[in-house]
Amino acid sequence: MTQTPDLQDPQYYFNRELSWLAFNYRVLAEGMDERTPLLERLKFLAIFSSNLDEFFMVRVAVLKQQLEANVSKLPPDGRTPALQLQEISEALRPLLKQQEQVFELSLKSELVQQGIHLTHYVDLNQEERHYLHRFFKDHIFPVLTPLAVDPSHPFPYISNLSLNLAVVVRDPETDEELFARVKVPKILPRFVSLPAEICRPKGDPHWVWSGVPLEQVIAHNLEALFPGMIIQECHPFRVTRNADLSVEEDEADDLLLAIEQELRKRRVGKSAVRLEIHASTPQAIRERLMGDLGLAEIDVYDIDGLLGLKDLFFFLSLPCPHLKDTPWSPVVPVFLKRVKEIVDGDEDGEIQQEGSDIFTLIRNGDILVHHPYHSFAASVQQFITQAAHDPDVLTIKMTLYRTSGDSPIINALISAAENGKQVAVLVELKARFDEENNITWARKLEQAGVHVVYGLVGLKTHTKTMLVVRQEGKNLRRYVHIGTGNYNPKTAKLYTDLGLLSCREALGDDLTNLFNYLTGYSRQTAYRKLLVAPVNMRERMIEMINREAEHCRNGRTGRIVAKMNALVDAPVIRSLYQAAQAGVKIDLIVRGICCLRPGLPGISENIRVISVVGRFLEHSRIYYFHNDGQEEVYIGSADWMGRNLSRRVEAIVPIEDPAIMQELQEILGILLADNRHAWELQPDGSYLQRRPQANEQAHSAQDIFMAQASHHALNGEI
Incomplete structure (x- = not known):
């Protein structure tokens, strides 16, 4: 035995x-x-x-x-x-x-x-x-x-x-x-x-x-x-x-x-x-x-x-x-080029009349943005700026973990408060080495009439979320942005990150509850769609890992692909080991720390770990579960680390749009095929750099993403 x-x-x-x-x-x-x-x-x-x-x-x-x-x-x-x-x-x-x-x-x-x-x-x-x-x-x-x-x-x-x-x-x-x-x-x-x-x-x-x-x-x-x-x-x-x-x-x-x-x-x-x-x-x-x-x-x-x-x-x-590297200018996807923009230097903040506003685009369907390949200024920043000046917007709520010293986002929030909107911002004062910068902007926001809160005792607020409440006829509609990266225009040009723009009712409801948890005395423990740390995220992640293992035990296929900055959490690692032993094929794209030991016979031979280190800092988090063909894909702010799952407020959102799910799977596939900037973790802890084999072409995932973004924008495909 x-x-x-x-x-x-x-x-x-x-x-x-x-x-x-x-x-x-x-x-x-x-x-x-x-x-x-x-x-x-x-x-x-x-x-x-x-x-x-x-x-x-x-x-x-x-x-x-x-x-x-x-x-x-x-x-x-x-x-x-x-x-x-x-x-x-x-x-x-x-x-x-x-x-x-x-x-x-x-x-x-x-x-x-x-x-x-x-x-x-x-x-x-x-x-x-x-x-x-x-x-x-x-x-x-x-x-x-x-x-x-x-x-x-x-x-x-x-x-x-x-x-x-x-x-x-x-x-x-x-x-x-x-x-x-x-x-x-x-x-x-x-x-x-x-x-x-x-x-x-x-x-x-x-x-x-x-x-x-x-x-x-x-x-x-x-x-x-x-x-x-x-x-x-x-x-x-x-x-x-x-x-x-x-x-x-x-x-x-x-x-x-x-x-x-x-x-x-x-x-x-x-x-x-x-x-x-x-x-x-x-x-x-x-x-x-x-x-x-x-x-x-x-x-x-x-x-x-x-x-x-x-x-x-x-x-x-x-x-x-x-x-130096060939300069890269983030592209504006075709659908965003139609968005009305705030006129620079216009004192009364009027909006140009040609084109569609970003709220109309979001109502037409969820939008995924991939930075720095897609322009942060033309997407997330424009979403915030339009919300600040739109007369139908009543409320803006967002979290700020890190932002740049001359942030146009801060200025937009101040403008929103001056325009009579209710603006609430959670500024994380304990963002390491950005504490001083965050204190400066917190005071400036408070002076402008913004409701500023500093998070929860014992927890860092690391989630990247924004909620906009807009009056549309007799009804209120909630628009959300949920991302993997900070609201920082400077790092958005250097870090790879993802963001979802949506007006799905369930997400608006969840973010409303999340912000009440952050700013008030709510003890919200149930969310319709979001995985929230430290409330339910580790439990749900482990459930989904175990579900893949159960599919394999029942003779079906189990598959997990996860991209993150670090993998440290021992309970998650044990669940991955158990899933691998059950036959689940697991690919992990972990940029930095990885405490899981892959390739061990009888333990983790079904687990492969790669790290991609290139001109951009890989910062996005994507979690894919095959689920016997009923695929589930999530993006969000959390790594599989104890601090993220237990000591930080984090949010991960399920992707429901089939086209966006497919796009995220393609991103994971391109990263897994990288043979230019990828390193593969060995059972002894060393990393072997992937190199193109004889007669094999070099595949840099980041170069491919830049080429795809340029091609699609040039040909009007996105």
């Missing part, structure tokens, strides 16, 4: 943090891939570094807190906080070495071939040094503040993510060695440009730019900061601190003020979690920094080249279109 495997055994789960590092390696790999345009390769190196900053500020910081608190509860993979910190350190160091080598030994040389010269200060000629000396005196020296460290000057506070110079000087009168810290100011550009007339190579028609890292300019002009002293040595270092917010919501009478206080604490300082130093730094300085920052050897990362490579984003600003 075959023994039933214990699906709670840690061997069946990958560690969340190590899986995230594997994702970030896939980002780095885009920067190492010679098929990627040169400046885009620098961009991916910058993203890799920026991702790591956030990883240390949040995830590593949490593990350190758990270690200090002797937390005994272990994740599904069974690793203690100490073991996780050790394995993170061991896994990350080779990746940093790869990043360093590809930049210093490969990309910098390729940049030179393209007329872009990032030069080390020691390689400059006399004229270039003379120019930078004057530049230092005029533009850098006035904003520098050297800080001595001695018995009368305690070790200064080192701000989060700051680049610094550890300087050792000798007093010629006493022959005493002294230590000081100089902060490289963030208000100045990281790379100091040299004028073409002194640095352009003679006879080089391809020269574009020459420059030097700011910290090297400072380091070679330190005499101005320490007159009368002898500069002994200078070494760059960079500090990362815990930046997670800790707000006791039950104790906070005013959540907005509590968040503001925590933001000040974040700036003023929490404990250091990482020290990056140049590999040439002497042991004595290394140990001094570690001691003053309260860090151990495991927290120190040696870098041979430049520190803080997230500043490589700068190079995307250079005028070199041939070294």
Whole structure:
């Protein structure tokens, strides 16, 4: 008799943090891939570094807190906080070495071939040094503040993510060695440009730019900061601190003020979690920094080249279109081109008379928009803008998790309130690293008369939903937008997301109940169509997974295809394992963290996991269930993570329009067939990058979606 495997055994789960590092390696790999345009390769190196900053500020910081608190509860993979910190350190160091080598030994040389010269200060000629000396005196020296460290000057506070110079000087009168810290100011550009007339190579028609890292300019002009002293040595270092917010919501009478206080604490300082130093730094300085920052050897990362490579984003600003991705402008689907638009600059907000309004189009049938292939401005943003100015619209309600600093959506909501409409907005103050921005806009909305609420105690409101109530004759009609991405016009050009525009009565009823839950004292537990977390989403998802398994046990076909950002939730993973054992064929498209282990005999050989990492950040969530031919497809804001299913307010909507269901299945199929940007997860946790086989054409899902959108718009097919 075959023994039933214990699906709670840690061997069946990958560690969340190590899986995230594997994702970030896939980002780095885009920067190492010679098929990627040169400046885009620098961009991916910058993203890799920026991702790591956030990883240390949040995830590593949490593990350190758990270690200090002797937390005994272990994740599904069974690793203690100490073991996780050790394995993170061991896994990350080779990746940093790869990043360093590809930049210093490969990309910098390729940049030179393209007329872009990032030069080390020691390689400059006399004229270039003379120019930078004057530049230092005029533009850098006035904003520098050297800080001595001695018995009368305690070790200064080192701000989060700051680049610094550890300087050792000798007093010629006493022959005493002294230590000081100089902060490289963030208000100045990281790379100091040299004028073409002194640095352009003679006879080089391809020269574009020459420059030097700011910290090297400072380091070679330190005499101005320490007159009368002898500069002994200078070494760059960079500090990362815990930046997670800790707000006791039950104790906070005013959540907005509590968040503001925590933001000040974040700036003023929490404990250091990482020290990056140049590999040439002497042991004595290394140990001094570690001691003053309260860090151990495991927290120190040696870098041979430049520190803080997230500043490589700068190079995307250079005028070199041939070294970048072909520009993409989101298309306006044909049916949306007929929508009336608000006249720019028209003070009274009148609407043009030609064409149909967006409400008429929605009444004709549900609309699916796919960003950034479809224009966010011409669809979702236009929906909000028309609602703000339409005299028949009575009420607008929406959730705001993240939005841009100059958001036209915020301006539309303010206009709606000024036009006498009832406007209610739930602003999520705890959207990590967007808290300050959200506070600013929350206050502006309140000043305009918008009803602003800040969510539910203990829950983040992550759902992407909007409800518009419109008077049509003697009746009220509710229009909805339910999406997978934030109401952010800027990220809508960079993230792949989906949105449904509909006036289905059941969805309007559900969103009415959901907003009452968010803004009032409703304890709504039943919804007609929506899956809502933390109310019923995990339960319904597991029911649908189990239903596929039951179909297989009864001799029918079982099939699941799911696309998400991360798969972490242990109960969902166990259900997927059980379904796979019953014979369900499961394809998972998981961009980032995946704790499920595919391909294990008797456990998960029917499960395949791929990750797509390309020019756009894959952010949409799609869930497909075959259901014995009665197919069901859902889109929404939630991943299969414990935080999404238990600690966030999320909404996932079923798709009922057959054409839209077919379109979503085609999107999943194109992603599954990607052999250009897709990686396949192996049973041991490694990812193998898919490559076109001999005589096989490369298929990039994102390129296909761009080509399809352009073709359909050009030929009037959408």
